[in-house]
Amino acid sequence: MKNILQREIPEELEGIGKLEAFEGAFSKLKKGWMEEKTVPPPNKAKMPHSSKICDTLRDAILKTKPRDGMTVSFHHHLRGGDNLVYEAIKILADLGIKDITLAASSLTTAHDPILPYFKDGTITQVYASGIRGELGKAIAEGVLPKPFVIHSHGGRVRSVHTGKIKIDLAILAASAADEEGNATGAHGPSAFGSMGYAAIDSWYAKQVIVVTDNIVDYPCVPQSITQNYIDYVVKVDSIGDPSKIAGGTTRITKAPMDLQIARLAAQVIEHSGELKEGFSFQVGAGGASLAVAKYIRKIMKHRSIKGSFILGGVTSYGVDMLNEGLFRSIFDVQSFDAAVSSSLLENQYHIEIPAGLYANPFNCGCMTNKLDIVVLGALEIDTNFNVNVITGSEGYVRGASGGHSDTASGANLTVVVCPSFRGRIPIVKKKVHTIVTPGESIDVLVTERGICVNPQKSELKANLESAGIKVKDIEVLAEEVEGITGKAKPIETTERVVGIVEYRDGTVIDVIHQVKE
Amino acid sequence: MLYIPGNNPAMLQQGSVYGADGVLLDLEDAVALNQKDAARILVAHMLKYISYEGCEVTVRVNHIDTPFGLEDLKQIVPLQPDALRLPKVETVDEIKRILELIEQIEDEHNLPHNQMNVHVMIETALGVQNVYDIARYSPRIDAISIGGQDLAADMQLVKANDGVGIDYARKQVVMAAKACKIDVFDTVFVDVENEEGLREEAEYIKKLGFTGKAIINPRQIEVVNEVFTPTELEIRKAAKIVKAFERNKAEGIGVFAVDGKMVDAPVVQRALRVLEMADIDVESL
Numbered sequence: 195m196k197n198i199l200q201r202e203i204p205e206e207l208e209g210i211g212k213l214e215a216f217e218g219a220f221s222k223l224k225k226g227w228m229e230e231k232t233v234p235p236p237n238k239a240k241m242p243h244s245s246k247i248c249d250t251l252r253d254a255i256l257k258t259k260p261r262d263g264m265t266v267s268f269h270h271h272l273r274g275g276d277n278l279v280y281e282a283i284k285i286l287a288d289l290g291i292k293d294i295t296l297a298a299s300s301l302t303t304a305h306d307p308i309l310p311y312f313k314d315g316t317i318t319q320v321y322a323s324g325i326r327g328e329l330g331k332a333i334a335e336g337v338l339p340k341p342f343v344i345h346s347h348g349g350r351v352r353s354v355h356t357g358k359i360k361i362d363l364a365i366l367a368a369s370a371a372d373e374e375g376n377a378t379g380a381h382g383p384s385a386f387g388s389m390g391y392a393a394i395d396s397w398y399a400k401q402v403i404v405v406t407d408n409i410v411d412y413p414c415v416p417q418s419i420t421q422n423y424i425d426y427v428v429k430v431d432s433i434g435d436p437s438k439i440a441g442g443t444t445r446i447t448k449a450p451m452d453l454q455i456a457r458l459a460a461q462v463i464e465h466s467g468e469l470k471e472g473f474s475f476q477v478g479a480g481g482a483s484l485a486v487a488k489y490i491r492k493i494m495k496h497r498s499i500k501g502s503f504i505l506g507g508v509t510s511y512g513v514d515m516l517n518e519g520l521f522r523s524i525f526d527v528q529s530f531d532a533a534v535s536s537s538l539l540e541n542q543y544h545i546e547i548p549a550g551l552y553a554n555p556f557n558c559g560c561m562t563n564k565l566d567i568v569v570l571g572a573l574e575i576d577t578n579f580n581v582n583v584i585t586g587s588e589g590y591v592r593g594a595s596g597g598h599s600d601t602a603s604g605a606n607l608t609v610v611v612c613p614s615f616r617g618r619i620p621i622v623k624k625k626v627h628t629i630v631t632p633g634e635s636i637d638v639l640v641t642e643r644g645i646c647v648n649p650q651k652s653e654l655k656a657n658l659e660s661a662g663i664k665v666k667d668i669e670v671l672a673e674e675v676e677g678i679t680g681k682a683k684p685i686e687t688t689e690r691v692v693g694i695v696e697y698r699d700g701t702v703i704d705v706i707h708q709v710k711e
Numbered sequence: 712m713l714y715i716p717g718n719n720p721a722m723l724q725q726g727s728v729y730g731a732d733g734v735l736l737d738l739e740d741a742v743a744l745n746q747k748d749a750a751r752i753l754v755a756h757m758l759k760y761i762s763y764e765g766c767e768v769t770v771r772v773n774h775i776d777t778p779f780g781l782e783d784l785k786q787i788v789p790l791q792p793d794a795l796r797l798p799k800v801e802t803v804d805e806i807k808r809i810l811e812l813i814e815q816i817e818d819e820h821n822l823p824h825n826q827m828n829v830h831v832m833i834e835t836a837l838g839v840q841n842v843y844d845i846a847r848y849s850p851r852i853d854a855i856s857i858g859g860q861d862l863a864a865d866m867q868l869v870k871a872n873d874g875v876g877i878d879y880a881r882k883q884v885v886m887a888a889k890a891c892k893i894d895v896f897d898t899v900f901v902d903v904e905n906e907e908g909l910r911e912e913a914e915y916i917k918k919l920g921f922t923g924k925a926i927i928n929p930r931q932i933e934v935v936n937e938v939f940t941p942t943e944l945e946i947r948k949a950a951k952i953v954k955a956f957e958r959n960k961a962e963g964i965g966v967f968a969v970d971g972k973m974v975d976a977p978v979v980q981r982a983l984r985v986l987e988m989a990d991i992d993v994e995s996l
Contacts, residue, residue, distance in 0.1 A: 448930065450928065450930055451725065451728075451929075453929070453930060453933075454728060454729050454730065454929065457730075457933065617721075642725070642728040643728060
């Protein structure tokens with residue numbers, strides 16, 4: 195079957211089941227309820243004063259009675275410093291456990307060491323919002339027997355609620371925890387800030403292990419994860435590389451191209467009609483996207499505008515804007531540097547939120563619905579404004595859906611910033627390899643060679659043009675880019691579908707075919 | 712004006728997108744000796760195939776007395792960029808000799824002598840002494856610029872970053888340009904990490920009368936543009952002065968006051984210059 199974006203979607207896929215085709219960003223949401231049934235959280239009981247402490251992670255895992263075919267989940271708040279996923283999977287593999295579904299909120303290059311377990315049948319399926327590095331290459335080449343699923347941050351919460359992801363064991367790293375499993379990422383030697391993605395795992399997993407390098411006196415305060423959901427607690431020497439878990443402060447890029455694109459994007463935002471008193475704002479953590487904040491900060495000061503809240507993944511740059519009084523509050527689902535952790539701990543207007551409140555489409559309203567302006571990146575964008583943030587120019591998985599489609603659907607103004615080409619690879623093109631976010635959610639594309647407004651947003655176009663900002667037809671830009679880079683050779687793939695990309699409502703927006711080696 | 716090393720294809724390709732008024736494709740100091748030929752070939756190729764839409768394109772060639780200067784002219788002049796930048800010009804005889812060579816090459820290619828402009832760089836003490844005579848030598852010379860690094864070296868200055876040593880030269884070069892009614896560009900600011908230092912220097916040289924400033928990193932464009940672009944307040948004030956002038960002129964009044972300050976012809980002239988820089992049509996006021 196074809197979905198509304200004309201992507202061919204199988205009716206059914208072994209290892210996943212029946213698939214539902216994407217029919218538009220709000221086709222399911224507008225009904226006002228979710229048709230899928232939700233599953234109840236597990237029932238548990240515990241005698242007073244019994245201990246949850248285990249000597250080693252292996253002991254804790256053994257107590258959970260691991261079995262073949264189980265689903266194990268992790269969060270990715272340890273970023274590039276994460277060593278827990280590898281340690282845990284190695285223990286499971288040593289115990290001879292096979293056919294594991296790995297449900298990590300995201301997988302990064304820090305997880306490259308688990309690749310052998312993709313190959314030996316230990317792990318046979320992956321659910322994640324992003325996959326990078328060696329893992330992304332291997333799964334695109336078809337290393338896993340079952341198709342992987344890419345979901346958004348909000349979509350992951352929905353999948354846990356509906357039982358699409360049935361977590362048997364959640365292994366959750368914390369930078370501080372007490373003997374009962376009350377845990378936080380906000381302090382301790384390996385502080386990493388918000389634990390926003392982990393909350394849902396703690397609530398729904400059949401068994402939950404909290405792993406920390408820092409046991410604190412009971413009760414641990416603040417509590418991102420609370421004891422009533424935790425089965426076991428393990429003190430380990432290290433949860434990973436602290437320098438990569440909580441590295442200093444995030445700096446604005448110095449790359450001239452990113453800065454130029456960011457400067458143009460800030461001009462677009464300034465004249466969009468959305469930059470007004472009390473606006474809410476979200477930017478990504480890197481490159482041009484974060485750099486937009488630098489220029490918006492300047493404009494806000496110059497025009498004496500104060501915003502309401504910053505949402506999502508938070509950097510020290512956002513914290514600086516909060517401290518300067520440019521925004522009233524921060525709602526933090528994921529923190530990107532050490533400075534954010536201390537703010538989270540000390541500033542009552544810097545608030546940790548779980549992923550469901552952040553972005554799950556199926557509740558009484560997630561916070562992305564209240565966004566005024568979001569600035570997002572892209573690996574590719576097509577002339578219908580559909581965005582690929584998951585597969586690279588060789589067809590390998592090398593990115594993350596993350597909150598891209600969640601925020602794009604919610605924000606009044608969704609700005610995509612990216613260069614029109616990288617090296618000799620076109621970024622703005624007629625057709626993207628994989629669609630993650632539908633063009634209907636994107637308002638404007640800002641590149642170094644042109645600003646393109648979605649034709650559906652005529653008012654925005656008029657606002658920009660009346661401010662003297664030149665707007666270019668995206669078809670014209672794509673042709674210009676092709677004139678510079680030449681026509682890109684199509685990625686060679688087989689018929690086999692190795693992965694699917696779920697839209698936030700659970701429908702399939704695209705599939706990923708096996709890349710020919 | 713953004714300097715781009717002539718042997719860097721990626722930077723040459725992207726040169727026009729950063730918002731600079733002009734790009735300076737450099738075959739001289741930004742290119743290592745063993746890369747000179749490669750840079751010349753690359754720049755020539757880029758001039759043929761890359762569109763620098765909205766940007767004035769200038770090529771800085773090597774000095775004619777180096778082993779590369781003549782070949783640079785032979786390859787670049789036929790492609791007629793907007794302007795050719797000639798480094799380390801010291802005497803009238805020298806500029807005469809170079810212009811004759813340029814015209815000879817243009818004749819060989821049936822090209823006119825009035826299409827491509829020439830920028831002269833003053834980078835030595837002798838050049839500073841002769842700058843007026845050099846600048847007025849030919850109508851093709853439509854801009855001069857000061858090269859601070861080479862000048863400081865020629866003056867044997869040990870510490871040159873504060874600009875004190877080249878201050879006289881800056882003023883001399885500005886005065887020569889103004890006397891010839893041509894543009895004058897300041898030297899580069901080498902500390903790319905020091906945004907405030909760049910802003911201070913740009914503000915200073917703007918006060919001296921420079922038309923613009925050469926830059927070596929796209930990150931410097933925004934600061935220089937901010938300094939050289941009139942502020943909203945300046946534009947409003949200029950518009951007020953020009954409107955008052957038009958009103959008073961009709962009544963035969965030459966000197967009048969705006970906001971308590973005397974306005975006469977030179978003040979009006981400066982106000983008109985502000986509006987011109989802001990690209991505002993006086994008729995539309």
